[in-house]
Amino acid sequence: MRKALWLMLAACGLAMGCSRLPIPTEQITFYRSDALNEGRPCAVDVVYPKDEDQLYQITREIGPAGWFRSDLYRTAYKDKEWLDEKSTTLMLSNKDEQDRFMVIIAEFTNPDPNPPRGQESILVFREDMKPRPRKHEYIWVHDGSLQRLDGRPKDLRGREDHEDDRRARDRDRRD
Numbered sequence: 217m218r219k220a221l222w223l224m225l226a227a228c229g230l231a232m233g234c235s236r237l238p239i240p241t242e243q244i245t246f247y248r249s250d251a252l253n254e255g256r257p258c259a260v261d262v263v264y265p266k267d268e269d270q271l272y273q274i275t276r277e278i279g280p281a282g283w284f285r286s287d288l289y290r291t292a293y294k295d296k297e298w299l300d301e302k303s304t305t306l307m308l309s310n311k312d313e314q315d316r317f318m319v320i321i322a323e324f325t326n327p328d329p330n331p332p333r334g335q336e337s338i339l340v341f342r343e344d345m346k347p348r349p350r351k352h353e354y355i356w357v358h359d360g361s362l363q364r365l366d367g368r369p370k371d372l373r374g375r376e377d378h379e380d381d382r383r384a385r386d387r388d389r390r391d
Contacts, residue, residue, distance in 0.1 A: 238314045239341055244353045245305045246297070247369060252359050253325040257300035259284065260357070263319045264293045264311055271317045271340070280338045283321045299357060316343045320355065320362060328360025335361035 244262065252258050261283070265271040270292070278286045297306045299322075311318070318341040327337060339362045341349045354365040 238316055238343055239311075239318050239349045240351050241308060241311070241318060241341065241349050241353050242351050243305055243307050244320070244355060245303055245368070246299050246355050246357050247303050247365075248299045248301070248357045249359060252299070252357055256325065257298045258357060259323040260297045260299055260306075261289075261321045262295045262297075262306065262308060262311075263321065264315045265317045265319060266293070268317075271319065274319055274321075275338060275340060280321050281327070284323050317341065318349070322357055322362060324360050326359050328358070331358070331361035335363045337361055339364060 246260060248258065263274060265274055270288075273288065274283065274292070278288060283289055293310050293312075295306060295308050295310050297304060320339040320341075324337075328335075331337060335358060337360065339355065341353075343349075354368055356363040356365055356369070
């Protein structure tokens with residue numbers, strides 16, 4: 217009897233450990249570069265695709281360049297924010313607890329066609345991604361790219377200088 221109970225508990229634990237959990241993110245803090253959109257505000261959408269097909273449509277067919285002019289822009293579930301301060305925290309009020317996908321898209325004045333390593337023009341969060349999405353995400357927003365941070369940056373002043381050094385290093389490697 218005891219052995220059967222332990223086997224049932226182990227099976228339940230294994231099943232729960234293997235099941236995909238939805239994205240737990242509840243808020244996002246965006247840190248913006250001073251040069252972002254030449255100092256003007258930046259529109260950011262946090263979109264919650266309903267399934268894999270809609271995720272594919274947003275990320276591949278429409279893409280970040282066409283998102284803000286697309287038909288899906290008007291109908292998709294999303295949270296919107298304007299980044300006009302050094303840091304902005306967005307509470308995700310339209311996100312459902314069971315959402316399996318989350319896409320962050322920013323409208324850049326001067327998009328970078330070839331962003332440095334670790335930066336993307338669009339960030340995609342999936343329930344099975346590594347490292348897992350967190351309840352509070354931190355995103356660094358540059359001109360033309362977004363970067364998921366490990367946590368709150370300690371020093372915002374020196375961050376841009378560090379990014380300029382990284383860009384120069386990436387250019388040297390390509391040559």
